[in-house]
Amino acid sequence: xxxxxxxxxxxxxxxxxxxxxxxxxxxxxxxxxxxxxxxxxxxxxxxxxxxxxxxxxxxxxxxxxxxxxxxxxxxxxxxxxxxxxxxxxxxxxxxxxxxxxxxxxxxxxxxxxxxxxxxxxxxxxxxxxxxxxxxxxxxxxxxxxxxxxxxxxxxxxxxxxxxxxxxxxxxxxxxxxxxxxxxxxxxxxxxx
Numbered sequence: 001x002x003x004x005x006x007x008x009x010x011x012x013x014x015x016x017x018x019x020x021x022x023x024x025x026x027x028x029x030x031x032x033x034x035x036x037x038x039x040x041x042x043x044x045x046x047x048x049x050x051x052x053x054x055x056x057x058x059x060x061x062x063x064x065x066x067x068x069x070x071x072x073x074x075x076x077x078x079x080x081x082x083x084x085x086x087x088x089x090x091x092x093x094x095x096x097x098x099x100x101x102x103x104x105x106x107x108x109x110x111x112x113x114x115x116x117x118x119x120x121x122x123x124x125x126x127x128x129x130x131x132x133x134x135x136x137x138x139x140x141x142x143x144x145x146x147x148x149x150x151x152x153x154x155x156x157x158x159x160x161x162x163x164x165x166x167x168x169x170x171x172x173x174x175x176x177x178x179x180x181x182x183x184x185x186x187x188x189x190x191x192x
Contacts, residue, residue: 010035014161014170019082020048021067021107022059028093028107031056032083034162035130036068044137046118049130055087057123057131064120065103066135069112072158073171079160080169102139113157115141 015034022029035049046068050057060066071079082092097110101117108115118135125131146156154172161170176182 010164013163017160017162019069019071020056021069022056024055024059024087028098029087030082030092032079045134047132047134049132052131063105065106066118067106067108068116069109070114071112071160073160076160076169113146114152
């Protein structure tokens with residue numbers, strides 16, 4: 001084996017880039033995150049890590065809700081800005097058309113191709129730099145132009161993804177095959 005040891009790092013690529021929506025002092029706010037992922041399918045649970053010093057954390061605890069807004073690659077500059085700016089000094093919501101869904105207190109971004117509206121299920125602290133928030137997806141939203149056969153279409157969404165440690169944004173390439181199908185050719189043939 002000729003593999004190089006890279007150390008204990010979070011090299012799980014690509015990472016989805018999302019804009020976390022919450023209300024701080026009654027005003028919509030958005031923060032950029034990449035430590036985010038699916039926990040399970042039913043009930044639909046999503047988790048994300050947010051630095052312990054972020055103002056969004058307390059806002060989410062108070063509201064018991066948040067949104068995850070998936071930006072397209074065309075939104076790279078504004079997404080990066082939301083990660084560079086604090087709600088203490090910048091009204092980032094002015095950059096977007098904000099809408100609300102069934103929970104009524106969770107701001108979402110119209111310009112994002114896909115929005116997930118979530119109620120808070122748990123906050124976990126493993127003693128590191130982040131708090132882990134787990135939310136149940138209550139509703140999801142997308143314009144028809146981002147759907148194919150009623151489902152979000154990766155090509156149409158053109159999601160902005162991230163690679164940690166080298167700090168680069170990426171786009172996703174072409175479809176390679178159908179899951180739970182392409183591997184069938186490797187299944188052993190039944191005898192008799």
